Amino acid sequence: MQRCSIVSAACAAAVALLHGPGLVRGACNFDKIDVTTNPGFKITVSDDYKVLEDTSINTKYGLYCADTQPSVDGIDRWFKVPIMSVGIRLPIASGFLEALGKRSSLTAAEAPANITNICVDASKLATLGDAGGDSNGSNKVDVVFSSSADSDGNKSVRLPSDDSLTPLQKAEWIKFVAAFFNAEKSADALYSSITDAYNCHWNNLQHLSSKPHAYWVQYTASDTSASDKPTYNVVDSAYQKDLLAGAGTTSATSAPLSDPTDQSAFQAAVKDADFVFDQTNLTKYGQRLAEWHSDFGYTDPQNSGASFLQLHNIWRTDGYTSENGVSNFPEFAYVRPDLVLQDIISIVEPLYNSTYLRHWMLWLGGSTEKTVVIGSDNYNCGSPWLTQVDGCSARSDFTGEDAAESGNASDSIDDSKEDGDDKESSGHSSRAGKIAGGVVAAAVFVGLVLVAMHYINRHRRRARIRALAEAGVYGGESIGLHNTSPRRFS
Numbered sequence: 001m002q003r004c005s006i007v008s009a010a011c012a013a014a015v016a017l018l019h020g021p022g023l024v025r026g027a028c029n030f031d032k033i034d035v036t037t038n039p040g041f042k043i044t045v046s047d048d049y050k051v052l053e054d055t056s057i058n059t060k061y062g063l064y065c066a067d068t069q070p071s072v073d074g075i076d077r078w079f080k081v082p083i084m085s086v087g088i089r090l091p092i093a094s095g096f097l098e099a100l101g102k103r104s105s106l107t108a109a110e111a112p113a114n115i116t117n118i119c120v121d122a123s124k125l126a127t128l129g130d131a132g133g134d135s136n137g138s139n140k141v142d143v144v145f146s147s148s149a150d151s152d153g154n155k156s157v158r159l160p161s162d163d164s165l166t167p168l169q170k171a172e173w174i175k176f177v178a179a180f181f182n183a184e185k186s187a188d189a190l191y192s193s194i195t196d197a198y199n200c201h202w203n204n205l206q207h208l209s210s211k212p213h214a215y216w217v218q219y220t221a222s223d224t225s226a227s228d229k230p231t232y233n234v235v236d237s238a239y240q241k242d243l244l245a246g247a248g249t250t251s252a253t254s255a256p257l258s259d260p261t262d263q264s265a266f267q268a269a270v271k272d273a274d275f276v277f278d279q280t281n282l283t284k285y286g287q288r289l290a291e292w293h294s295d296f297g298y299t300d301p302q303n304s305g306a307s308f309l310q311l312h313n314i315w316r317t318d319g320y321t322s323e324n325g326v327s328n329f330p331e332f333a334y335v336r337p338d339l340v341l342q343d344i345i346s347i348v349e350p351l352y353n354s355t356y357l358r359h360w361m362l363w364l365g366g367s368t369e370k371t372v373v374i375g376s377d378n379y380n381c382g383s384p385w386l387t388q389v390d391g392c393s394a395r396s397d398f399t400g401e402d403a404a405e406s407g408n409a410s411d412s413i414d415d416s417k418e419d420g421d422d423k424e425s426s427g428h429s430s431r432a433g434k435i436a437g438g439v440v441a442a443a444v445f446v447g448l449v450l451v452a453m454h455y456i457n458r459h460r461r462r463a464r465i466r467a468l469a470e471a472g473v474y475g476g477e478s479i480g481l482h483n484t485s486p487r488r489f490s
Helices: 009-019 091-099 167-171 173-181 184-204 238-246 263-269 288-295 329-335 337-348 403-426 432-470
Strands: 041-045 049-054 059-064 077-080 086-088 106-109 143-146 156-158 214-220 231-234 275-278 314-316
Touching (some): 077 156, 091 106, 167 173, 167 184, 184 337
Parallel strands (some): 086 106
Antiparallel strands (some): 214 231
């Protein structure tokens, strides 16, 4: 005979019938999980309610399961959970719902036509009107996930909308969204797998013999005012910086930018780039490479002296789109930082995993722009790759070079060290002045060796990148997502 538990809905109802209304208040049995990356929120769980605190704006959301809202001070907004219907005003919310298996709860959106998830019938979604309006459709949903905590009155819940968080910090907000569905455990398990994969690939790329130079850039056009000027920026937000570092690149500009309106200073700062990742709002589809050259002032790209221009190594994140050209990146990619990192690694170090198929990256180097439209041939609604995380094995052997090149570099360093040891030994019995002179000479020698190695490594790095580019490894003619073989994209 099965024992009756007070946390069982059926048992609780039976006890209520026996003892009368109001005498039984069962605990919600909420799951307790850890928040690990300081992403800007906290979760506190009590017996019959939980509190989600958005620490960046000092707002607390209370979530409860009983018919009566708890009487607790300091809560800004209450929601009965699990919620059944959701409205969204930013793409990342749709991605979190998809990853949690809650896509059916999405019933309204600010711009339904901009939903790229093919598993959602956008034609059936209600349209949320202007944020803050009296008749904006939010009365049809239980909660509205937005970039503002006040967009839809008491239905509003804020999610991060900029890149001030690292990729793992931003992805951890899946736990925050999951709390509204009492799905914290499944969110925690998925996020843990994502974190393990991200950190594994991140660490594997920290043993390169020579780090490629890569920059994330953005051009912003001037407005209509006569005093306004266009700006040229090397993006250094936490999100982009962590991805580039995780791919083993260096992004320290040789000439720091003090004036973002100085086009010449920008060009000097990125001249040493092997790769550029762009997030400019380009609109001339089919001609975006020419548009990019024009925006950044490169009138003769091939003779500019910039390696990334000569090798056509300009990349963007909008290579995977809906049929009407809306990028899937802000909807799915923020949920899966491990895949974004692998996308970038596959560009800057394509030999790390030569069978990997990129998901979102668009190459601007080809004669045509090969975007991939999300469809049933590359996204299976019954078994979505967004929820499937491949394992990663730790390795310290990947240096970005083949065995022969690695051996030569190692031999050169070892020889220089041995020469230094011999000099130190022969001068050990000399006078103090001679020792001092030897130290200076050794320092000069080491400095010359370091300078020489820098130029040798740079030459070898660029020769290697050029060879890969000429072999079509970087851009090719597509980013691979149209492949319809049984192997899922991971």
